[in-house]
Amino acid sequence: MGPGPANADPRILAAQSLPLLGHMHPPFLKIMDEVQQGLRYLFQTDSKYTLCASGTGHAGMEMAIANLLEPGETIVVGNNGIWGTRVCDMAGRFGAKVVNLQTEAGKSFSLAELTAAVEQHKPAVLFLCQGESSTGVHQSLAGVGEMCRKNGTLLLVDTVCSLGGVPMYADAWGVDAIYSGSQKCLSAPPGGAPLMLNDRALQKVQNRKTKVRSYYLDLHLVGDYWGWYGSRSYHHTGMVSMWYALREALAIVAEEGLDAMWARHEAVHKQMWDGLRSMGLEPFVEDPNDRLVTVNTIKARAGCYGAGRCVPAGVDWAALCKNAMDKYNVEIAGGLGPTAGKIWRVGLMGYNAKPANVELVLAAFRDGLQQQNYLKA
Ligand SMILES: Cc1ncc(COP(=O)(O)O)c(C=O)c1O
Structure with missing residues (x-):
């Protein structure tokens, strides 16, 4: 993912x-x-x-x-x-x-x-x-x-x-x-x-x-x-x-069919963001019209991002990725180039863009954030 x-x-x-x-x-x-x-x-x-x-x-x-x-x-x-x-x-x-x-x-x-x-x-x-x-x-x-x-x-x-x-x-x-x-x-x-x-x-x-x-x-x-x-x-x-x-x-x-395929990608993107927001996480991309549904970027670094909410200190993005892989067999990536160290990236693409996979990603985030006391268990 x-x-x-x-x-x-x-x-x-x-x-x-x-x-x-x-x-x-x-x-x-x-x-x-x-x-x-x-x-x-x-x-x-x-x-x-x-x-x-x-x-x-x-x-x-x-x-x-x-x-x-x-x-x-x-x-x-x-x-x-x-x-x-x-x-x-x-x-x-x-x-x-x-x-x-x-x-x-x-x-x-x-x-x-x-x-x-x-x-x-x-x-x-x-x-x-x-x-x-x-x-x-x-x-x-x-x-x-x-x-x-x-x-x-x-x-x-x-x-x-x-x-x-x-x-x-x-x-x-x-x-x-x-x-x-x-x-x-x-x-x-x-x-x-x-x-x-x-x-x-x-x-x-x-x-x-x-x-x-x-x-x-x-x-x-x-x-x-x-x-x-x-x-x-x-x-x-x-x-x-x-x-x-x-x-x-x-x-x-x-x-x-392309229409159905595009709609499927849009739907799992919405499903994932409903879950992520309920954990207090926010999109890296401020303007909703600019958000890509296939590669989703999530603020991960402590500090304030533009007009958005500030992310509390103490969340170790790499530890969350490692836990997701070790415990859930799920790949969650960090940033790349200008976003290195600042975000998580979750791909919802093709064969992987399905509701059950989103649930697995959300479970891995919930667990990772609970382990770091960002979310209450
Ligand atoms: C937007 C975009 N362009 C180009 C590339 C380069 O593709 P590849 O790694 O398959 O050579 C990638 C790969 O992730 C990409 O996401």
Whole structure:
């Protein structure tokens, strides 16, 4: 129940144990086609250009940046946690001019702030993280795609810990490029990074004046293996078992339906917060509209947080996590990057997002807080 990987669905683990097919054999190419089809549903796009990058979420991140930016071009990075910081680092390595649009951990960006930055810098790419898992912030994308179009900017969104857990309408919202990860709301093992480009984004890649600096992640080559351009040729050995897993994960998503899946994530988030609040715990993210349902962040450090209540001294967050693991077999995580030592993080994602698991998390919190005399036994 940490911020990922979530437990994998047993159906997905079973799919992953099936015999290997050759990575260029027609039956396997059909499985790749079905993965692409499932991803279209998941991203809510009609774009032909979906695939699963071979690697974890970072592979998707690096693939998007390496292909969408040429040396000397500008990227504005919405940076409100560890992922924005990493994108700044990565884009710099590929020779981009990086504008680090930083805001406090625990906050999202308003459309007005994003518009001002894009109008000022006219970047080739605007990066936003829909679900900031180091802070538990949900970034609204309302109006952002349209604003980017007006300014000739591509909108790139990280959905590693949000895709499948919260709404995403890539086409309707004008999101040009998205990457994600397999191990969070999709309930598969880590190792696959779903990615999507729309026509605008693909055109940008095809009109590059310079070669993509990464051979392994070059979408001219990887896209060809996934059939984006008509023919299909070998680029690297496809991750056969991983893509069986992803195909099964996408089938499970389609069986439940996205609306039902998003509602399930919302419901367990509410259930958990009802319980946590009854113990006197509070969300790290002050604005209710900014709270991410998939990765929940809970104030853990003694002291006062903004306008919120003060957390009493004497609560040892790490001791609570250790007790949860030792006694309940439940992973509760601490903070990361800007939130290290300040919060607990509880993931409610995919296969794990169910009421019984929330009850277990609440029992572990209750017990941990009682042991530390924060709650009466
Ligand atoms: C929002 C977000 N982006 C990117 C990543 C990186 O993904 P990975 O660790 O799978 O490479 C993570 C991982 O936790 C994440 O939560």
